[in-house]
Amino acid sequence: MLPRMQRRYFVIVLGLFFPAGTALGSPGYPATIASELELPCEPACTLCHTRATGGFATVNTPFGLTVRMDEGLTCCDASLLPGVLAELRQNETDSDGDGASDTEELEALTSPNTEGDVDLACEAAADDSGCSVRAAVGAPRSGRAALLVAAVFVVVAAVRRRRFA
Ligand SMILES: [Ca+2]
Secondary structure, three states: OOOHHHHHHHHHHHHHHOOOOOOOOOOOHHHHHHHHOOOOOEEOHHHOEOOOOOOOOOEOOHHHHHHHHHOOOOOOOHHHHHHHHHHHHHHOOOOOOOOOOHHHHHHOOEOOOOOOOOEOOEEOOOOOOOHHHHHHOOOOHHHHHHHHHHHHHHHHHHHHHHHHO
């Protein structure tokens, strides 16, 4: 068990890397949807998220609310998506209420969030991260690495100062 002071520094360091509201994980949600429904591109994060970069607490589009509230899909486990998509297909779920089911719309590359034949925002795969990951690692990786090094120095300095005080 870390002494109280060291625990405090440890929590501070964790906070630097994982600020409040950061969701980790969800790799491959867009890719899984594309592969399960045999789409030629990956749906943009805005299929489920209200922000183009995705992220925690932004799954509030009609389709996002369906998969989150009705199907119980949460962060970070893309292996759940095939079952969710199968259930949406079986139930002919229609999140935007336009008469075309969500899976029909996705397969036709139209948005299940907007009535009518509005094009689905779909993009070539840029990486295999999920929308939550994209938001969580918004800072350049080199910047995060520099932050890690700085944080380690702060903790080491604090522990040494305490030890030799
Ligand atoms: Ca629809």
